[in-house]
Amino acid sequence: MPVRVETYERLDEAARALASSRTARFLGGGTLIMRAVNAGDQSFDTIIRARDANWSAIRAEGDGFVIGAGVTMAAVVASRDLVFLAPVARSVGGPAIRNMATIGGNLFAASPYGDFAAALLALGATVNLAGSSGRGIPIDDFLRDRERHATSLVQSVSVPRPRDASAFRFVKVSRVKPKGISLMSIAALLPQMGGRLQGARIAYGAMAPTPIRVTAVERALEGQSLDIATIERAAAVATEGIDPPTDALASSWYRREVAGVHLKRLLSAERR
Ligand SMILES: Cc1cc2nc3c(=O)[nH]c(=O)nc-3n(C[C@H](O)[C@H](O)[C@H](O)COP(=O)(O)OP(=O)(O)OC[C@H]3O[C@@H](n4cnc5c(N)ncnc54)[C@H](O)[C@@H]3O)c2cc1C
Known part of the structure; x- marks a missing residue:
C-alpha cells in the first residue's frame, strides 16, 4: 500500500492533520516508523512531518529545560545544558540511531525500547502537546494513557534540572x-x-x-x-x-x- 507524506511548516498545522486521521502517523527521526513502512505495516497510510524549528530547540525555563520533541539523542549528548541526560541519550542504539532518534519518538517506542522515556519519568517531566493551550501533561499520566495520545503531536518535554x-x-x-x-x-x-x-x-x-x-x-x-x-x-x-x-x-x-x-x-x- 502506498504511503502519503504530508509536510507542514508549523507544528499546530501538523497537529491538526494528525488529530483528524486515525491512519496517519507523525514522523520523528523515523528509526521505528520507517522500519514499519519497510516492513509493509498496514496500520497507517499517511506520514505527517513538520519543518518547524521550535520542534528541535532546547531552552532553559524556570528550574529546568524545555526540550523540543524533535531533539535527537546526539543533540542531547552534545548539549552543555543537558549533561545530566547525556549518559541516557548515549545509551540509545549506536551512532547512526542516535543521529536520528528523537526524544518525542522515544515516548512512543514500545518496550523494550524507551530508555530515555524512563529517565524522563524518574525526573518528573511534563509532556507538552502541539496545538494545546492547556498545561502540559505529567509524564506519568501521559505514559499510562499512551494509546489515547496516539493522534496527539508531542511538541516538547519540560524537564526539571536535578538539584545536584x-x-x-x-x-x-x-x-x-x-x-x-x-x-x-x-x-x-x-x-x-x-x-x-x-x-x-x-x-x-x-x-x-x-x-x-x-x-x-x-x-x-x-x-x-x-x-x-x-x-x-x-x-x-x-x-x-x-x-x-x-x-x-x-x-x-x-x-x-x-x-x-x-x-x-x-x-x-x-x-x-
Ligand atoms: C537498531 C535500533 C536500535 C535501537 N536502540 C534503542 C535503544 O537502545 N533504546 C531505545 O530506547 N530505543 C532504541 N531504539 C528505538 C528508537 O530508535 C528510539 O526509541 C527512538 O527514540 C525513536 O524515536 P524516532 O524519532 O526515531 O521515532 P519515529 O520512528 O519517528 O516514531 C516512532 C513512533 O513515535 C511517533 N512519534 C514520533 N515523534 C512524535 C511526536 N513528536 N509526537 C507524536 N508522535 C510521535 C511516531 O508516529 C511513531 O508512531 C532502537 C531502534 C533501532 C532501529
Whole structure:
C-alpha cells in the first residue's frame, strides 16, 4: 500500500492533520516508523512531518529545560545544558540511531525500547502537546494513557534540572555491549534534605509495556538516609507489583531475578 507524506511548516498545522486521521502517523527521526513502512505495516497510510524549528530547540525555563520533541539523542549528548541526560541519550542504539532518534519518538517506542522515556519519568517531566493551550501533561499520566495520545503531536518535554549531579542516576542493563537493547533500564532521582531522601522517583524501562514508576522502592527510600540497610530494603522490593515481560532478550523470571541486583548497584554508586 502506498504511503502519503504530508509536510507542514508549523507544528499546530501538523497537529491538526494528525488529530483528524486515525491512519496517519507523525514522523520523528523515523528509526521505528520507517522500519514499519519497510516492513509493509498496514496500520497507517499517511506520514505527517513538520519543518518547524521550535520542534528541535532546547531552552532553559524556570528550574529546568524545555526540550523540543524533535531533539535527537546526539543533540542531547552534545548539549552543555543537558549533561545530566547525556549518559541516557548515549545509551540509545549506536551512532547512526542516535543521529536520528528523537526524544518525542522515544515516548512512543514500545518496550523494550524507551530508555530515555524512563529517565524522563524518574525526573518528573511534563509532556507538552502541539496545538494545546492547556498545561502540559505529567509524564506519568501521559505514559499510562499512551494509546489515547496516539493522534496527539508531542511538541516538547519540560524537564526539571536535578538539584545536584549525584541526585540523578541511570543504568541500562543489556547483554550486548555497547549497543544492546535493554533487558531493563533504571532511572533514579534521589533528592536529599539533611541527609534524608525526599521525593525519590524510581523508574524502570523494559519491565512493562511502557516505562513505569517503582512505587514500592520509592516508599522504601522515602525519608531514609541512603545507607546499606536502606538500599537492601529497597532492593528487596525491586519487583513488587511488577510483572516483567518475556521477550527475545530475557524471560520475565530473569528480569525479576536481576532487577534487585542492578537497583542495588545503582543506589550504591555513591558509596563505591
Ligand atoms: C537498531 C535500533 C536500535 C535501537 N536502540 C534503542 C535503544 O537502545 N533504546 C531505545 O530506547 N530505543 C532504541 N531504539 C528505538 C528508537 O530508535 C528510539 O526509541 C527512538 O527514540 C525513536 O524515536 P524516532 O524519532 O526515531 O521515532 P519515529 O520512528 O519517528 O516514531 C516512532 C513512533 O513515535 C511517533 N512519534 C514520533 N515523534 C512524535 C511526536 N513528536 N509526537 C507524536 N508522535 C510521535 C511516531 O508516529 C511513531 O508512531 C532502537 C531502534 C533501532 C532501529
